[in-house]
Each structure stands twice: as C-alpha cells, then as structure tokens.
Amino acid sequence: MTLERFTLAASVAAALSLGAGAALAESAADRAVEAAKQFAGEEITIVWEAGLQSLDPLNYSGPKWEELTGIKVKVIEVPTAEMFTKILQEHRAGTGAYDALNVVPTWMADLARAGALEPLDPYVDKYGYREELQTIAPTYRDNQMTVDGKIYGFPDDGDLFILYYRKDIFEDPENQAEFKAKFGYDLAPPATWEQYAEIGDFITSKFAPDVYGAGQFRQPAYGQLLFQERFRVEGGKFFDPETMKATINNEIGVKVFDGMKSDNKFMPPGVETWGFVEALSSFLAGEIAMTISWPPFGRWAAGYGVDEEALSWVPKSTIAGKVGYALPPGGTPQLALGFSLAVSSSSKNKEAAYLFIQWLNSEDTSIARVQLPYALRDPFREAHFTNEVYLSRWPDAKHYLETLRAGADSGLLDLSLLQIDRYEEALRQSMTRLWAGEDSQTILNDVAAQWDAITERIGVEKQREAYLDWASKPNAYPKN
Amino acid sequence: MTAAASGERTGGAPRYGTAADRQFKYLIIAPAVFILLFIGLFPLIYSLVVSLQNITMLDEDTSFHGLIHYEQLFRDARLWEAIWHTVIITAIALPLELLLGLAMAYLFVERLPGRPIFVALLVLPTMIAPVVAGATWRLLFDNRYGPINQVLGWIAGEPVPILWVIKSEFVYPAILIAEVWQWTPFMFLLLWAALSNVDKSQMEAAEIDGASFTRVFHKIVLPAIWPVMAIALLIRGLDLFRIFDVVWALTKGGPGTMTETISIYTYVQGFRQFETSYTAAIAFLVIVLLSVVVIFALKRMELTR
Numbered sequence: 033m034t035l036e037r038f039t040l041a042a043s044v045a046a047a048l049s050l051g052a053g054a055a056l057a058e059s060a061a062d063r064a065v066e067a068a069k070q071f072a073g074e075e076i077t078i079v080w081e082a083g084l085q086s087l088d089p090l091n092y093s094g095p096k097w098e099e100l101t102g103i104k105v106k107v108i109e110v111p112t113a114e115m116f117t118k119i120l121q122e123h124r125a126g127t128g129a130y131d132a133l134n135v136v137p138t139w140m141a142d143l144a145r146a147g148a149l150e151p152l153d154p155y156v157d158k159y160g161y162r163e164e165l166q167t168i169a170p171t172y173r174d175n176q177m178t179v180d181g182k183i184y185g186f187p188d189d190g191d192l193f194i195l196y197y198r199k200d201i202f203e204d205p206e207n208q209a210e211f212k213a214k215f216g217y218d219l220a221p222p223a224t225w226e227q228y229a230e231i232g233d234f235i236t237s238k239f240a241p242d243v244y245g246a247g248q249f250r251q252p253a254y255g256q257l258l259f260q261e262r263f264r265v266e267g268g269k270f271f272d273p274e275t276m277k278a279t280i281n282n283e284i285g286v287k288v289f290d291g292m293k294s295d296n297k298f299m300p301p302g303v304e305t306w307g308f309v310e311a312l313s314s315f316l317a318g319e320i321a322m323t324i325s326w327p328p329f330g331r332w333a334a335g336y337g338v339d340e341e342a343l344s345w346v347p348k349s350t351i352a353g354k355v356g357y358a359l360p361p362g363g364t365p366q367l368a369l370g371f372s373l374a375v376s377s378s379s380k381n382k383e384a385a386y387l388f389i390q391w392l393n394s395e396d397t398s399i400a401r402v403q404l405p406y407a408l409r410d411p412f413r414e415a416h417f418t419n420e421v422y423l424s425r426w427p428d429a430k431h432y433l434e435t436l437r438a439g440a441d442s443g444l445l446d447l448s449l450l451q452i453d454r455y456e457e458a459l460r461q462s463m464t465r466l467w468a469g470e471d472s473q474t475i476l477n478d479v480a481a482q483w484d485a486i487t488e489r490i491g492v493e494k495q496r497e498a499y500l501d502w503a504s505k506p507n508a509y510p511k512n
Numbered sequence: 513m514t515a516a517a518s519g520e521r522t523g524g525a526p527r528y529g530t531a532a533d534r535q536f537k538y539l540i541i542a543p544a545v546f547i548l549l550f551i552g553l554f555p556l557i558y559s560l561v562v563s564l565q566n567i568t569m570l571d572e573d574t575s576f577h578g579l580i581h582y583e584q585l586f587r588d589a590r591l592w593e594a595i596w597h598t599v600i601i602t603a604i605a606l607p608l609e610l611l612l613g614l615a616m617a618y619l620f621v622e623r624l625p626g627r628p629i630f631v632a633l634l635v636l637p638t639m640i641a642p643v644v645a646g647a648t649w650r651l652l653f654d655n656r657y658g659p660i661n662q663v664l665g666w667i668a669g670e671p672v673p674i675l676w677v678i679k680s681e682f683v684y685p686a687i688l689i690a691e692v693w694q695w696t697p698f699m700f701l702l703l704w705a706a707l708s709n710v711d712k713s714q715m716e717a718a719e720i721d722g723a724s725f726t727r728v729f730h731k732i733v734l735p736a737i738w739p740v741m742a743i744a745l746l747i748r749g750l751d752l753f754r755i756f757d758v759v760w761a762l763t764k765g766g767p768g769t770m771t772e773t774i775s776i777y778t779y780v781q782g783f784r785q786f787e788t789s790y791t792a793a794i795a796f797l798v799i800v801l802l803s804v805v806v807i808f809a810l811k812r813m814e815l816t817r
Contacts, residue, residue, distance in 0.1 A: 117783050117784070117786075120786065121569070142570055145570070146570050146571070147572075301671075301673045302655035302656050302673055302675060304675055304678045305655060305656075305675060454785055461767075464763075465766075465767045467675075467679075468678060468680045468766075468767035468768070469679065469680070
C-alpha cells in the first residue's frame, strides 16, 4: 500500500514536473494565447496609427488573434499627430474606450506621469515575458520601455533614419573619377554633412533636372527630427545641464540651420513642401540620388512587397537593384519616433489587452509582422536582423538589415523631456520659418527663448532632472 | 382674530385669484427659462470657474489660481498676434466677399438663360466642409502637381515655382483666395434674395429722371437691401473671426505663427499644449471682444431699432 502510494505520488510529481517543463518551454506568444482563451468572446480595442500602420492589426494580427483566442480586436485608427491628445483625453474622461495603445516612446514619460498607462511589470512576471524582452535590440529595450524604472511599454517598431543612395550613380567609374578630381576623395556614401553637400551638389550639377543630388523631408514634423540628429552629430547639446538654459541657438545650431537651407539648392524645386510621400515617390522614380528616411523606403525601393494591393499607391520602383543602404552622415541616425505597445490604465479589460500586446510583441509573432510589406513596422529584435527568411527577401536584404542593425546600435534618441511636445512645437514652427527664408540666428534665438519659457513654466529643477536622466542614456548624444 | 383673518381671506378670494393668475404665467414659462439659462449659462459659468483654476491635462493639480491666467493673457504676445492675424483676414476677406457677392447678385437678378444652373454651381463651395475646401486648395496650390502654378506657368511662358503655403509673401493671399472662394456665394445668395425684393418701379422711375447708377444704388437699392446686407456682414464677420479650418489645412498657422488665428491658437493651447484653464481664459477674452464688436456693430447698423 505504502509502495503503491509512493509510486502514485512519484508518478504525479513526474507528470507535474514534465508539465511545468513543457509550460516553461512554451514561447511567450503561446503563453499569451493560452491565457487569453479565458476571455474568448470579448472584444478589446487598440489605438493604432491611421493608414498603412494599422493594416497590421486589421489584416494580419487582429484576425489571427481572434482565430487563436476568440477575442475580437477593434482597431481605432488615429493620425499620429492626434494620438497623444486622444489617449490623454480618454484617460481624463475615464471612458475606458481604449484597452491597448500604441505610443511614441518620447510620450511615455508624460503619459505615465499623467496616469494614463498601466505599469506592466506584474503582467510581465505573471506571463513569463521578462526573458524574451531581453532579446529586443538594446537601444530600443533600454530606452523605449521604462519610465522611472517601471515597464510601461514594449518597444515594437525599430524606427530610424537611414541613408538610401543610388549605387549606379555612386559606382559609375566616370562619376567617381570626376568627383575625385574635383574633391580629392572617393565618391561614396557621405560620412559628414559637408560631404553630403558636396556630393549632392556634384550630382545636381551633372544630372539635374533628370536626377538631383538629394531630396529630403522638409515638412516641420519630420524636418525637426532631421535637425535634432544633425545638431547632435555636429556636436550640439540641447541644454546647459547646469542652468537648463537652451543652447540650441549656439553657432552649431545656426550652422545646421544654414546647412539645411543651403542643401535645398541641390534638391528638386519645391522640396520645402516635402513629406514622406513626396520624398518616397521622387526616390522611387529615380529623380533623386540620396534621401534619408525610415526603413520602408529601402524595402519598397528594392521592390519588396509593392505588388500588394495595400501598396498600390506606392509608385513602381524604377531603381530596384540600384539602391545602396548606409548610415546618414555622422553614423548616428535619429531613432525617429517609433512605437511602443502599452495598456491603458482606464481599460476595463487590462488582462486581455496585455496578453494581446505580449503576443504581438513576442519573437514568434513580431518576426512575421516586421516582414509585412505594407505595415511599416521595422525590425527591432536581434532575431529580426538575422532572420533567414527576411535575409532572402530581395538580393540586397542582407545589406539592408545589417545597416538597420548598425543604426539600431548607434542611433540617437529623440529628445525626451516633460511635456516634450511643447519643445517640439517650437522646433516645428522654426522649420516653417526657415523655409520661409528667415534668418537662422533670429529663428533659433526665438526657439531658445520659447524653450526657456517652457522650462520655467514646468519648473527648472524638475525639467533638469528629466533632462539629465535622458542625457545620461548612452544614445542621447553621439559617443565620440 | 382667526375668524377675522379667515373672513378677510374669504372676502379677498377674487384678489387672491388675480395674484395667482399674475404669477401663473411666470410659473408656466419658468421651466423653459430655466432650461435655456442652464444650457446657455452653465457652460459659460463652468468655463469661468475652470479659467480660475490650474487645470492642465498633464497634471492632477486643479488648485484655485485666481486671475493669474487673465493676467497672463495680457503678457501673451502670441495671443495678441493671433488676434491681429484674425483681424487682418477679416478686414480683407469681408469687404471682398461683400463686393463680389453684390456684383454676382446684380448679375443674376436679371433673368439670364441657364440662371438656375449657374446659381446652383455658384453656391456649391458653401456646401463643402471648410476643412475639405482647405485641403482641396492645398492641392491646387501644390507647387509640383497643383494646377495654379501650371496655369501661371503657361501665362508666364516659364515654370512658376511659387510655394504658396510656405513662403511668407504668399500665405495670406492663399488663405484669402480659399476663404473668399468658399464664402462669397453665401453673401451672393443673401444679397440676391434682397435685391430681388427691391421695388423695380422706383428704380425705373429714378433712371427715367436721369439718376446715375451710383445714385440709384445709394438712394434706392442700398436702403432697401441694408437690413439683409447688415445681417450677412454680421454673420460672415463672426464666422471670419472664428476662422480655423482653411488656415489649418493650408498653413497650420505657419510659417512660424505668421498666419495663426485666434481659433488656431486656442486649439493649440487647449488640445496640443493641454492648458485647459488658460484656454478657458482665452475663450472668455474672445467672448468679451466679440460681444463688444457685435454690440457696436448692431448699434452702427441700427438693427436694434
């Protein structure tokens, strides 16, 4: 009898250990799916950037999640410029209209401090996701996940600005010889902004109006990101860390503004109005030899996925096979915007919302999502950069992914402070004044005065603390 | 005492009935008045309370701040610039819309072949949502694909690369063109209706007596259409003071804050900067300014007589 009992107990213990082992061997995606089945039949809402971005949950991840768990996903599309406002308004009104959220990482501090975001650590531990979070590329993981040491979002989009250039023009022996004779160095992707201007000017002088040296974002929202990058590459610091006085109007700021304005001369006429679509269509049409933009440019220029119906608006690439990828001048690209997945603190279904974002963000699911040609989600996990399928998507995909990986390491964080949008708004306005033809020093003096007034209003010490915290991160300023 | 009082009461019954009758009409309309006051005044009073607090959407603090925001209004240079931009747009667009609307009304007051079709086409812009009109004009002004630069290029015989919504010298003309295009038909419709009711026999008699067109217009037509014209000016003037959509769609208030109107500034403060209390103070300032303007205008137009 005793032996029988012992045998039974041993068998049960062995079975339980095996079960636990199997459970531990499950992926984070599987765990999320299993746990979420208890919410089958319910509906969760998720805020997603309107447009192509939201085709991911609408066409792919939403239906798949419903198929796996029985939970419906309602996608609330919101233009990027309004996402912060909508999230905050719903939170203040306490409607519980949103369950899961996409947030730009620089907003996380403001949203978390306003109480709009749910701290995720308890869920991460409950559903065993902490280990898999470590395989997110360090720059995103260490800078776009936590506020005051607590996890509020999962970095889910490896945004950064990459330089795309026309290999056929750069590698043409005649162009190379002419360029070297004129400037004394090889025609290659520019390592500095001075080289960028010289190369741009050289190509425009030789090929315009068929091909211009470069074409660049100039709309304020994007232009200010390019300014942030170039200002730091040239050695600029945004604030004096002692006094928190803005130093954006120093000689470096003026040099960058003057440089940006002067670069327009070798760009197509009317470049001052350019946003994402204008730069994309010009590059794909072969009208510009260089552009700096987000990763989808590189995929679409290579012709990847552009036969998809959702991408029917993207002009057919005339330069597939001729596109080179490089880090922008200075080698430290702006980690421009990006998205983290979060849970709304006013959600009435936080558990289901959390499980959905864990599943979305997990290695298993995200590997497919970053390869959706239409969804604009870019590689952000170590495994994404080395995925065999992705590497074989087009002939130069390896070079593309290597460049993204290098950029993810050296990339510069967007400036993040308390009430950052106020500072950005001043910068956005300054861009429009720059293109209107005003003097760089005057504009930047005004921006500095506005920044100082905002800092005063928020509280110098409070903001100084936030700035020092941001500035202490390895990717706040270039390392050298 | 009680009996006397009671007798008095009995004796005074008809008087009691009269008093009740007098009060009864107020009693009947009281709920309606209360609801109207509640709907009309509650938001105002609530806004006033909010403007005296320190509410921002980024902070839990809602402490009483007194008149600090009102004091801030007078030091806020950007606010007064926004008011000035609004006044400029109103001062240019309103007379333009009036003159063009009047000219069109004169043209169509006579029976022309195809008049109903032309009128229907002319009023189309007013049926379009202002933000859509703004977005459409942004496309029309596009330096690369927009037809305006192309047409100007054909006339000039060389490419005309005007950056309508970027360069400071063109942004106001662009806004005014879009605004006048959309709202002149409104002015036209009202003035057309007013002109149609002017006594033709008086005009004919004046013309027979040798009165010039200007004299006929000044002495006969204008007095006849003035009440309608005044109302049209008032409606459009108030609308122009609140102008938002077209400017937002075309320039978002730029370059810098060069075309920022009071509505755009209020929106930016309230929904981009989340300064809820300060926005309420701005709203109050605008209410006061508009009330003064409207009272003055009504007095000048002699519409209150």
